[in-house]
Amino acid sequence: MAHLELDRVAKQFGAQTVVDDFSLAVGKGEFISFLGPSGCGKTTTLQMIAGFLDPTRGAIRLEGKDLTAIHPARRGLGIVFQSYALFPHMTAAENVAFGLEMRSVPRSERAERVRAALAMVGLAGYEQRHPRRMSGGQQQRVALARALVIKPSVLLLDEPLSNLDAKLREEMQIELRQIQRTIGTTTILVTHDQNEAMSLSDRIVVMSQGRIEQIGTPQDTYERPASAFVSQFLGKTNDFAATIDRTAMPARLVAGSWSAPAPAGLSGPVTVSIRPERIGFGDAGLGAKIVTRIFQGNHWLFQCASECGPAIVIRQNDGQAQPAEGEGVRLAWRAEDMSVRGGAAS
Amino acid sequence: MSSVAEERSIRAPWALTAPALMLFVGVLLIPLAMTVMLSFHDWGQYKGIEPVFILKNWQEIATDPYYAEMFWRTFRIAILTTLLTALLGAPEAYILNRMSGRWKSFFLLVILGPLLISVVARTLGWALLFGGNNGLANKLLMSLGVIRSPIPFMFTETGMVVALAHVMMPFMVLSVWAALQRLDPQIENAAMSLGAGPVTIIRRIIMPQIMPGVLSGAIIVFSLSASAFATPAIIGGRRLKVAATLAYDEFLNTLNWPLGAAVATLLLAALVLIVVGSNAMIERRYAEVFR
Amino acid sequence: MRRNGPLALVFHAVFVTVMVAPILVVCLVAFTPEGYLSLPTNGFSLRWFRTIANYPEFIHAFWISLGLGALSSFVALLFAVPAALAIARYRFRGRDALAALFLSPLMIPHVVLGIAFLRFFTSFGLGGSFAALIIAHVVIVFPFALRLTLAAAIGMDLSVEMAAVSLGAGGWTLFRRVTLPLILPGVISGWALAFIQSFDDLTMTVFLAAPGTETLPVRMFLYIQDNIDPLVTSVSACVIAITMTALILLDRFYGLDRVLAGKGDPGR
Structure with missing residues (x-):
């Protein structure tokens, strides 16, 4: 049985459907990310799990029990908010102790658990600081300690790292991952940052306009995007219009001057999607001209004008000579590196 | 389906504003209404205020x-x-x-x-x-x-x-x-x-x-x-x-x-x-x- | 920002002088050693401040004003804090109408309120009572208490409350431990502003006060109606000193422009 289960959950505000037909089973100890652009319904879904919003339809179950009947104060979930939502009038220790107080944990045990929680997030010695006198990263850690100290059945993270600068965010990602692995709390992270989702999660739920586009491991969703939206949202990609030529024997998939044996069971116009780092410069393939060439340290980024429209290519900076701007090139890739969508069944 | 949050959001604002609303109705709107009514009452030097409905005061102001x-x-x-x-x-x-x-x-x-x-x-x-x-x-x-x-x-x-x-x-x-x-x-x-x-x-x-x-x-x-x-x-x-x-x-x-x-x-x-x-x-x- | 020209500065100097002059004159005359109204040209004297002691009705009126202001502002907050939270948090039908009703005492002339309360309370046999004064003052200071509390409630990060709820706090605990501490600056400033409004009100109170429940402004007004002498200037000087102290505290604590912004504004 799934630890946390969302069963065809939907949320409407008036006539507007914000989340629709959301079903997901989260295993115990799993780290799940809800990934999507702002307004895709990911935060609304999180708020329904937390109990701050009620689903219009569907059920949310924790270990088989219906959660929607339980008041948010008694759900026992740990939440870290985007703004951290620390209590500004309390010290770090008082913030962390608050949830234990609400649970009437004896004073001596409380002190010990607060100390341990702050130590776990690397804030030993900061017990008596007020949030206003702490840096963004420190506040973030207090918020995490406060959510974890109550030993929540599920940890909900609402864009917890989005207010940190890039370097700190990366550090916190690693730390968050380690802490979650150590204590094994089932965790749901809401984010619009695909790198964050990929580096932290066991599985990613990609959302768009209130619907689930794909559920899968980070590798799955990146390598085999289920829709154009997913392929566009998870990193850069090239979408080329192609056709399947059934007159040739055997049938071939053709995009400009590039062609490969056609996959079985498809015909007509299709879209092929290739990640830029999977494209190489070869002797045969799609005809293109380099428009701009940008050096980015460990790799080169090429923007090309190809027979099938604009294309991006990323090449490792491996010391080899690279084509110059204005140069004509041929773009080639392996058939197993692309995904093909659309087309009629034949 | 039970809906804790939604029920709260319908009842809560009225429960929270009820005391102030009652105060305002009781000791602001009613006194104001009584004042408007008072302006239609009669008054005499010796008889005082008579709770009748006349336009005497308004006529006096108008004329x-x-x-x-x-x-x-x-x-x-x-x-x-x-x-x-x-x-x-x-x-x-x-x-x-x-x-x-x-x-x-x-x-x-x-x-x-x-x-x-x-x-x-x-x-x-x-x-x-x-x-x-x-x-x-x-x-x-x-x-x-x-x-x-x-x-x-x-x-x-x-x-x-x-x-x-x-x-x-x-x-x-x-x-x-x-x-x-x-x-x-x-x-x-x-x-x-x-x-x-x-x-x-x-x-x-x-x-x-x-x-x-x-x-x-x-x-x-x-x-x-x-x-x-x-x-x-x-x-x-x-x-x-x-x-x-x-x-x-x-x-x-x-x-x-x-x-x-x-x-x-x-x-x-x-x-x-x-x-x-x-x-x-x-x-x-x-x-x-x-x- | 560019600087003001000389003409603008002259205008400013005259303007500020005229704004301060009447208040300054009252305070200066209060220190006159003479037995009649005059500026203290031959040294300062406290004789008129000492004279106040011979007029127990002023002292009594002062205590009435102080008690009335403190109590009515406190009671107004008991009503205003929950109302402010409701208006800040929820979008419900009738919300705008309620807000307009709660701010309406700003728009209704105080003469009309005085008359309405006089009519109302005498018909219950409460005319001239301290209780009637309290209730009436609660109504007139309510908008000030509401407005500052509302500003604090709107400015509050709601996720802080959600965090407390997720940790298991609810109802009264949530309010006492998290919500109230967070809106406290607004609540205290609301109390202070409401207190000043109550302490200064003449127009409405003059209809309700009877001998024994006269507030300081009423007592001063009735005294001035008969004659103006240095005694009333020394009393005024005391009132000004008290208000200035409260004002400076309020400014330090909350920022005066924030307290006053939109004050008395009938439309919004």
Whole structure:
């Protein structure tokens, strides 16, 4: 049985459907990310799990029990908010102790658990600081300690790292991952940052306009995007219009001057999607001209004008000579590196 | 399906506002309604208030020119006060806004502070300054050569307007000040870079943008001046009556409550009409500035 | 920001002088050693401040005003804090109408309110009582208490409350431990502003007060009606000193422009 289960959950505000037909089973100890652009319904879904919003339809179950009947104060979930939502009038220790107080944990045990929680997030010695006198990263850690100290059945993270600068965010990602692995709390992270989702999660739920586009491991969703939206949202990609030529024997998939044996069971116009780092410069393939060439340290980024429209290519900076701007090139890739969508069944 | 949150969000606001709502219905709306009803009751020197429904008080106000003159005086004083505060308060707010931080907050305190000082004390100050023909105000104006012969301030409309304008000035400065805060601080530099001189900048750039502030300030000043009591009572004395002081007399000296209630009802109705009407007009005219 | 020209500074100087003059004159005359109204040209004297002691009605009126202001502002907050939270948090039908009703005492002339309360309370036999004064003052200071509390409630980060709820706090605990501490600056400033409004009100109170429940402004007004002498200036000087102290505290604590912004504004 799934630890946390969302069963065809939907949320409407008036006539507007914000989340629709959301079903997901989260295993115990799993780290799940809800990934999507702002307004895709990911935060609304999180708020329904937390109990701050009620689903219009569907059920949310924790270990088989219906959660929607339980008041948010008694759900026992740990939440870290985007703004951290620390209590500004309390010290770090008082913030962390608050949830234990609400649970009437004896004073001596409380002190010990607060100390341990702050130590776990690397804030030993900061017990008596007020949030206003702490840096963004420190506040973030207090918020995490406060959510974890109550030993929540599920940890909900609402864009917890989005207010940190890039370097700190990366550090916190690693730390968050380690802490979650150590204590094994089932965790749901809401984010619009695909790198964050990929580096932290066991599985990613990609959302768009209130619907689930794909559920899968980070590798799955990146390598085999289920829709154009997913392929566009998870990193850069090239979408080329192609056709399947059934007159040739055997049938071939053709995009400009590039062609490969056609996959079985498809015909007509299709879209092929290739990640830029999977494209190489070869002797045969799609005809293109380099428009701009940008050096980015460990790799080169090429923007090309190809027979099938604009294309991006990323090449490792491996010391080899690279084509110059204005140069004509041929773009080639392996058939197993692309995904093909659309087309009629034949 | 149970819905804890949604049920709360329907019931909670009413549960939270219920005490205040009951307070307001019980001791504001009901007393106001009773006052309107009172204005239709009869009154006699010896019989007191008779709870009947007659139009006697309203007829008296409508026909006796004394009341027409009194209301006209009330509104004339209010209009002049409003003009005076706008003419002096708006430039002052502009000057204030251009001062550097420390001075700005100091003078803001000096100018807005009187708002919270007892009206009686402030009007007393004017009574002392006016104090007959050789009051301080006249002495100063004459020694500066502004006037030749003393102006009678005490017990005149002139004095009332000056003292009222002082009492109401903070409202106007505050209102214009708020409008100035919404101004882009670079806008004057932009106008200047396009070749506008200081006068053009004020007339073409600043004025149109702070006009809503001036007008909403004017509404506040007008409605408060037209219903002012302490200043007209102290400066105007017993003969120069305005609506508020007349109603006070009817209630606490003549004891003709129904007539006093009619005067008060008329004042309230006139003010509500003027304020709501001009607010709607300003908001329509300056809809884009308010956004 | 560009600087003001000389003409603007002269205007400013005259303006500020005129704004301060009446208040200054009252305070100066209060220190006169003479037996009549005059500026203290031959040294300062406290004789008129000492004279106040011979007029117990002023002292009594002062205590009435102080008690009335403190109590009515407190009671007003008991009603205003929940109402402010409801208006800040929820979008419900009738919300705008309620807000307009709660701010309406700003728009209704105080003469009319005085008359209405006089009529109302005398019909219950409460005319001239301290209880009637309290209730009436609660109504007139309510908008000030509401406005500052509302500003604080709107400015509050709601996720802080959600965090407390997720940790298990609810109802009264939530309010006492999290919500109230967070809106406290607004609540205290609301109390202070409401207190000043109550302490200064003449127009409405003059209808309700009877001998024994006269507030300081009423007592001063009735005294001035008969004659103006240095005694009333020394009393006024005391009132001004008290208000100035409260004002400076309020400015330090909350910022005066924030407290006053939109004050008395009838439309919004």
